Amino acid sequence: xxxxxxxxxxxxxxxxxxxxxxxxxxxxxxxxxxxxxxxxxxxxxxxxxxxxxxxxxxxxxxxxxxxxxxxxxxxxxxxxxxxxxxxxxxxxxxxxxxxxxxxxxxxxxxxxxxxxxxxxxxxxxxxxxxxxxxxxxxxxxxxxxxxxxxxxxxxxxxxxxxxxxxxxxxxxxxxxxxxxxxxxxxxxxxxxxxxxxxxxxxxxxxxxxxxxxxxxxxxxxxxxxxxxxxxxxxxxxxxxxxxxxxxxxxxxxxxxxxxxxxxxxxxxxxxxxxxxxxxxxxxxxxxxxxxxxxxxxxxxxxxxxxxxxxxxxxxxxxxxxxxxxxxxxxxxxxx
Amino acid sequence: xxxxxxxxxxxxxxxxxxxxxxxxxxxxxxxxxxxxxxxxxxxxxxxxxxxxxxxxxxxxxxxxxxxxxxxxxxxxxxxxxxxxxxxxxxxxxxxxxxxxxxxxxxxxxxxxxxxxxxxxxxxxxxxxxxxxxxxxxxxxxxxxxxxxxxxxxxxxxxxxxxxxxxxxxxxxxxxxxxxxxxxxxxxxxxxxxxxxxxxxxxxxxxxxxxxxxxxxxxxxxxxxxxxxxxxxxxxxxxxxxxxxxxxxxxxxxxxxxxxxxxxxxxxxxxxxxxxxxxxxxxxxxxxxxxxxxxxxxxxxxxxxxxxxxxxxxxxxxxxxxxxxxxxxxxxxxxx
Numbered sequence: 001x002x003x004x005x006x007x008x009x010x011x012x013x014x015x016x017x018x019x020x021x022x023x024x025x026x027x028x029x030x031x032x033x034x035x036x037x038x039x040x041x042x043x044x045x046x047x048x049x050x051x052x053x054x055x056x057x058x059x060x061x062x063x064x065x066x067x068x069x070x071x072x073x074x075x076x077x078x079x080x081x082x083x084x085x086x087x088x089x090x091x092x093x094x095x096x097x098x099x100x101x102x103x104x105x106x107x108x109x110x111x112x113x114x115x116x117x118x119x120x121x122x123x124x125x126x127x128x129x130x131x132x133x134x135x136x137x138x139x140x141x142x143x144x145x146x147x148x149x150x151x152x153x154x155x156x157x158x159x160x161x162x163x164x165x166x167x168x169x170x171x172x173x174x175x176x177x178x179x180x181x182x183x184x185x186x187x188x189x190x191x192x193x194x195x196x197x198x199x200x201x202x203x204x205x206x207x208x209x210x211x212x213x214x215x216x217x218x219x220x221x222x223x224x225x226x227x228x229x230x231x232x233x234x235x236x237x238x239x240x241x242x243x244x245x246x247x248x249x250x251x252x253x254x255x256x257x258x259x260x261x262x263x264x265x266x267x268x269x270x271x272x273x274x275x276x277x278x279x280x281x282x283x284x285x286x287x288x289x290x291x292x293x294x295x296x297x298x299x300x301x302x303x304x305x306x307x308x309x310x311x312x313x314x315x316x317x318x319x320x321x322x323x324x325x326x327x328x329x330x331x332x333x334x335x
Numbered sequence: 336x337x338x339x340x341x342x343x344x345x346x347x348x349x350x351x352x353x354x355x356x357x358x359x360x361x362x363x364x365x366x367x368x369x370x371x372x373x374x375x376x377x378x379x380x381x382x383x384x385x386x387x388x389x390x391x392x393x394x395x396x397x398x399x400x401x402x403x404x405x406x407x408x409x410x411x412x413x414x415x416x417x418x419x420x421x422x423x424x425x426x427x428x429x430x431x432x433x434x435x436x437x438x439x440x441x442x443x444x445x446x447x448x449x450x451x452x453x454x455x456x457x458x459x460x461x462x463x464x465x466x467x468x469x470x471x472x473x474x475x476x477x478x479x480x481x482x483x484x485x486x487x488x489x490x491x492x493x494x495x496x497x498x499x500x501x502x503x504x505x506x507x508x509x510x511x512x513x514x515x516x517x518x519x520x521x522x523x524x525x526x527x528x529x530x531x532x533x534x535x536x537x538x539x540x541x542x543x544x545x546x547x548x549x550x551x552x553x554x555x556x557x558x559x560x561x562x563x564x565x566x567x568x569x570x571x572x573x574x575x576x577x578x579x580x581x582x583x584x585x586x587x588x589x590x591x592x593x594x595x596x597x598x599x600x601x602x603x604x605x606x607x608x609x610x611x612x613x614x615x616x617x618x619x620x621x622x623x624x625x626x627x628x629x630x631x632x633x634x635x636x637x638x639x640x641x642x643x644x645x646x647x648x649x650x651x652x653x654x655x656x657x658x659x660x661x662x663x664x665x666x667x668x669x670x
Contacts (some may be wrong), residue, residue, distance in 0.1 A: 074663055131490040147489075152482055154591025155466040156627060161588040169504075169581065176657065177621055246504065253496040254480065254589050256489025286499045292491060327573045 002065040006051060006105070007311025009112065010034060010071035012086035015043075017051050018304070019060050020311035024123030026304045028054040040089040041100070048102050066317025067099060067107045070115030070310040077157035079109055106317035112136070112306070114151055114160060115262055116298075117144025118316075119309030124299040125261050132259045133251055134298075135162065135244075137266035140176070141184035141191075147255050163188070167247055187244040189265050192219035195236050207232040237272040244273075245280025252281075252289050263298035265303070274305050337400035338631050341386060341440070342646025343446065345369060345406035347421035350378075352386050354395050355646035359458030361639045363389040375424040376482050383437050401652025402442045404416075405450030405645040412492035414444055428565060441652035446469070447641070449485070449486055449495060451598055451633075452479025453651075454644030459634040460596050467594045468586055470497065470535070470579075472601035475511070476519035476526075482590050498523070502582050522579040527554035530571050542567040554601060572607040579608075580615025587616075587624045598633035598640070 004027065008017040011034060018029030032050055037043040057060055064294040079096030081087065100107040110118070110180055117134035120126040126134070130149040136142040141163030145152040152159045163176055163184035172181020173194060183193050196209055196217045208225040209217055209232060225233035248260055267272060285293075300308050339362065343352040346369060349625070353364030367385055372378040407419040414431030416422065435442040452469035455461040461469070465484040471477040473643055478499030480487040487494045498519035499512055507516020508529060520526050531544055531552045543560040544552055544567060560568035583595055601608060613630055620628075635643050 129490075131494075147482055147487055148485055150483055152590055154482075155464075156591055158623050159466075159589065159591035161621055161623070164588045166581070166619065167504075167583050169502075179619070179621070246501070250500050250585075252590070253499045254494065254586070255487055256491055256494035258490035278670075284501065284514070286496055286514070288493050288496070289491075312345035 002063050004060050004065060005311045005314030005317075006055075006064050006067045006103075006214065007100075007307040007309070007314060008047070008051075008067060008069045009115070009306035009310045010069060010074075010087070011112075011306070012072070016307050017047065017054075017056055017077060018307040018311065019054060019064070019113055020308060020314075022309055022315075023082040024119075024312075026307060028058050029304075029307055030054055036189065037089050038088050038092065040093060043089070044098060044102055047099075064103075064105050064314075066314035067103060067105050068115065068118075068310045068313030068315070069095065069107060069109040070112040070306065070313070071095065072111060073158075074109040074111050075157040076110040076114070076151075076153050079107070081109075085294065108313045108317040110151070110153075110313055111142070112309070113142030114144040114153075115309035115313055116142070116300075116305065117261070117309075118151060119300055119305065119331050120261050120263070120298060121146060121149075122312035122315070123308055125296045126259065129258050131257045131259055133162070133248075133255065133257045134261045134263060135136060135248075137188060137262065137264040139188060139190055141188045142264075145255060145257075152255075152293075160250060162247070165247055167208075167243055183243070183247050187240055187247070187266075189219040191224055192236060192240055192266065193217050195239055196222050196233075199232055199236055199239075203232065205232060209233060219266060219269075223272065226269075226272050234272065237269060238276040240266075241273045241276030243276075243282040245277040245282075246284050248277070248281045248293070248295075249284035249286070249289075252293055253286055256289060256298070257293055259294040259296050261296050261298055263300070267297055273281060337398050339395050339398050339400060340646045340652075341390075341399050341402045341438075342642040342644070342648030343382070343386075343402060343404045343434075344423070344450070344641035344645045345409075346447075346560075346641070347407070350382060351642050352382065352389075353642035353646065354389060354393055354399070355643060355649075357650075359454075359643055359647075362395070363393050364639075364642055365389055370423050373423050375428060378424070378438055379433060382434075386438075399438075399440050399649075401646030401649035402438060402440050403450065403453075403645045403650070403652065404430065404434065404442060404444040405447040405641065405648070406444060406447060409444040409446050409491075410492040411443065411445040411449070411486075411488050414442070416444075425551045426648075443648045444651040445486070445488075445648055446477070447644070448477030449479040449488075450644035450648055451477070451635075451640065452481055452596075452644075453486060453647040454640065455596050455598070455633060456481060456484075457647035457650070458643055460631045461594065464593050465578070466590060466592045467596055468497070468583075468590065469596045469598060470583075472523060472579075472597065472599040474523060474525055476523045477599075478489060479630055480590060480592075493611065497586060500582055500585065503580055518578070518582050522575055522582070522601070524554040527557055527571060527575055527601065528552050528640060530574055531557050531568075534571055534574075536565055538567065540567060558607065560603050561604075569607065572604060573611040575601075576608045576611030576613075577615040580612040580617075581619050583612070583616045583628070584619035584621070584624075585588060587628055588621055591624060592628055592641055594629035594631050597633050598635070602632060621645060 143162035173185035478497035503516035508520035
């Protein structure tokens with residue numbers, strides 16, 4: 001069996017790619033700007049050229065088992081990106097097919113949160129777990145659900161959008177999805193900043209956060225203020241953690257996971273967020289599930305996580321029956 | 336392969352059992368009173384005696400492939416009932432093991448809603464579906480979730496308690512589980528009766544329901560009144576359907592099912608319930624899922640459904656690796 005996979009994480013700003021071995025060691029990695037080319041063909045040419053460089057430099061020609069790609073709204077079943085607000089290319093885009101033809105290597109794709117879950121299961125905190133839920137707390141809230149050791153894609157490939165559970169049925173915040181009250185409007189980095197603005201406007205107490213123009217406050221500012229003992233900032237984390245914990249209790253009645261794995265920028269807030277989250281989760285848990293679900297932090301190094309997550313899917317590129325349309329025969333160009 | 340399974344549905348009042356063939360035809364069935372014996376051993380003796388009668392009368396001796404049992408809180412993984420308020424026996428009870436030893440046939444058990452889902456997948460409306468959610472609207476709200484063709488048991492065997500999703504975070508109704516605001520306090524038969532009492536107390540309009548002592552109103556009374564054009568009764572179904580539809584939109588972001596299968600007494604309300612439910616589900620759906628999930632009514636005949644659901648699990652009794660403790664070797668008594 002070929003010893004490496006190529007992981008490609010396509011983000012709105014950067015595309016990071018790396019060669020990864022079976023133990024999750026990133027042998028080499030590099031990145032290109034996602035937004036540089038408006039035509040996908042030009043972008044793919046640069047990606048291929050740059051990836052080829054690290055492949056050749058690391059004696060990995062003909063040693064790449066598969067390519068795994070994490071990208072916004074990428075559909076595992078179809079290999080397509082149907083629509084993605086943050087990417088510059090025309091959609092629908094036959095991503096898996098085009099990349100596979102270019103590299104001559106089988107490709108599997110999924111969205112970034114699912115890729116993170118697979119990465120965690122393959123190399124990280126979820127090794128050995130068959131039932132867990134990965135929650136990524138970044139600009140938005142993403143999720144990857146694993147049941148019976150399998151990622152949950154749903155009948156259409158789009159399952160696992162737990163950031164869009166409705167947590168406030170009335171008077172909820174407007175979400176990017178067009179609805180109101182979604183979990184991610186409260187428990188993402190952006191949500192924390194929104195809570196800060198709401199709290200500061202509704203109250204008159206002094207706060208370190210009042211030194212920052214209110215529209216510029218970020219979740220990092222709230223974290224810094226909380227660490228410095230700021231009362232309002234600490235309450236913002238308690239509010240955020242409580243909503244997240246309540247939602248996790250609801251997620252548990254669905255799939256009764258052995259663990260939740262928390263990942264992403266906000267997870268770095270540590271106990272400021274995790275303590276109220278755990279408390280609210282346990283307090284709201286259906287009795288039969290109380291005290292069972294672990295809360296674990298991701299074990300993937302932040303710098304490598306995106307590539308590792310994507311790469312882990314590369315190991316599935318051959319073994320999983322991807323529809324024929326999405327995987328080109330491994331001929332064409334051999335790298 | 337042996338041509339029959341024995342399905343046993345253990346309810347709080349009756350235990351129904353039947354011989355079922357591979358196409359879901361109930362060859363013969365009968366029932367005993369669940370509450371008659373306080374010792375499980377005595378209950379099991381009668382169950383065995385009565386089941387043996389129909390087995391012998393139908394020339395099914397040595398033709399039973401497996402036994403499937405649906406019972407409250409029955410755990411598929413352990414074969415145990417750890418606790419069940421509605422059953423008269425001491426718990427924890429090693430149900431699968433004891434029944435298997437008595438009959439000399441492999442046994443698999445699960446809770447009643449999961450059994451219904453397996454029944455629907457094997458013989459009913461979910462044939463050919465790999466991703467669906469069964470919702471049973473009875474005294475409570477039960478659910479069985481199927482993903483990738485597999486029932487979701489979770490890490491502990493208790494997953495799929497969607498009746499306990501919190502749909503009212505504040506001022507929600509007290510649930511039998513000890514928490515407040517659970518889906519089943521609104522969308523079960525009992526929930527409909529509670530809504531009737533709330534609506535009648537809060538309002539002064541005339542209603543056919545005012546002819547019934549308020550504590551005696553049942554969901555059937557509300558149905559009868561609605562069918563007769565009663566305004567408040569129709570609004571009660573709209574209220575119930577809306578809450579259920581909103582919850583189904585939330586369930587969809589989890590597993591993106593191809594269909595919801597609706598089953599149970601309340602499902603017989605038909606469009607009175609289903610119309611507002613579908614509308615609320617679609618209105619609250621994350622855009623990517625809009626217009627995708629079907630809502631189907633169970634195709635199992637009510638009289639046979641419990642036995643069929645339980646029996647379907649019997650086909651898994653040998654093929655699924657049940658922990659050794661729960662399945663006795665097929666020796667002991669041969670029927």
